[in-house]
Amino acid sequence: MSLASLDTPAALIDVARMTRNIERMQRRLDALGVRFRPHVKTTKCGQVVRAQITAGAQGITVSTLKEAEQFFAMGISDIVYAVGMVPSKLKQALALRRRGCGLKIVADSLYCANAIAAFGREHGETFEVWIEVDVDGHRSGIPPEDDLLIAVGRALADCGMTLGGVLAHAGSSYEYNTHADLVRIAEQERERTVRAAERLRAAGLPCPVVSIGSTPTALSAERLEGVTEVRAGVYVMFDLVMHNVGVCETSDIALSVLTTVIGHQEEKGWAIVDAGWMAMSRDRGTQRQPHDFGYGLVCSEDGEPLGDYVMSSANQEHGIVSRAGATDRDIAARFPIGTRLRILPNHACATGAQHPEYHALNEDGSVETWPRFYGW
Structure with a gap:
């Protein structure tokens, strides 16, 4: 096919631009010494995700269990489902894990943690659970200084689940448009998530993974001490919102x-x-x-x-x-x-x-x- 042969409307991907975007992010996070786990919800496309993994990404982030199923079928097993788990979806998560998928799930409430633990014990499954941390009041998660953080960690660990780490998303970064503000928000995201991990460890709970990320903060962070991995998604395509935020040119979209x-x-x-x-x-x-x-x-x-x-x-x-x-x-x-x-x-x-x-x-x-x- 050629461009002239396409009917309209049609969604186009400029492969050269996409490749440059992938390489730019991977180089940056390699230099900062953290692993990169891209969020695949932007494209939901095997060819794009394979290009990200070929460039050096390790594992993926998904926002639906359908994404997890589809990408596991393509041979990707290291998957974080970065949406708060609800009891009604635990059967779907269990089926994926029973087929060999290394699915990690997320909790940010005692109700959720207790439901996961009860379901896991009932079915003989040790779920790996990450606790979501609220670093900016943008959406969901537990503030790093809240005692609920420790209570959720204990509810999981004491009931035989694997407490895999903490996860945060500085969604408020989309609200800024200067480099100085983005650097500040990136450091806030890092510092507060690392603080949550430190509090869990001080309470005698494991916290091997410290996962943060958004496209603006991933491209603006100046240091990532204490962080083990970064997640970002829209960087692979970019868009006009990201252009206005200041992390890409229109020629990068x-x-x-x-x-x-x-x-x-x-x-x-x-x-x-x-x-x-x-x-x-x-x-x-x-x-x-x-x-x-x-x-x-x-x-x-x-x-x-x-x-x-x-x-x-x-x-x-x-x-x-x-x-x-x-x-x-x-x-x-x-x-x-x-x-x-x-x-x-x-x-x-x-x-x-x-x-x-x-x-x-x-x-x-x-x-x-x-x-x-x-x-x-």
Whole structure:
């Protein structure tokens, strides 16, 4: 296949950009002396994950047990399910472990820890459990100084489960856009997670793994003493949110959506394309940032940004391309019907999730089809 042969809309991966992104992250974490466990929820694609492992990644992070099942079937067994475990999913986790998957699960409450321990004893299974630590109030986890941390650790260890370590995610890093702030948040993530590990060890509990990570902090941390591994996901594709955060250029964004101009509203300065929110997703992550790209940044078919043109609005199967801050009444001449464009996404994870496959564009112009999967 070639780019010209693809129907639109289509999700494209620029393989050269993806490869540079993978190598950049791996080099950085190798230099900082920690193992790297990429989060595969961004792409859910075997070809991408194999490239990450070939570059030096050790194990993977997943956000659904479906991901764990799919990647275990591809031969990857060192897997962390980085979402709080609920009792109803323990049978699914048990089945994976019984088939030989080294699945690690996560707890951040006594209820969860007790349920895991009870289920493990009932089925003769020693689950490896990591405790999630809250380092920034972003989402879930136990604050490192909370006595609950020790109580959860004891509930697991005293009942025969393996206390594998602690895990944190500085999700608040997405809210910043200066290097100084990102360095500060990265150090906060490191210091608080290491502190949680130290408290567990001081209480006589094991804590071999200290796992942290987000794309902004992984690319900004200046030191990682006490950390054993880092997790990050969206770095492999990058997106406009990460561009606004300040950790990539638009020329680093490896995922785009190929679309075709199908009409115009010239008096409004609109070109209508065949990629709506079903192709781009409804994610408007840049709306809360200093530079709002609407539903995505418009590029030529060969991937070069076209100035201030964005996908300013979207219906289910229609997108509206316009010039930000101005009305271009020459838009029909600029983008005639049949013109093919690429749209860089706000959030690579959300846009990827709209498509059953990626079209991987190689440097020689050839295109391969890489399947991705859905579900839980």
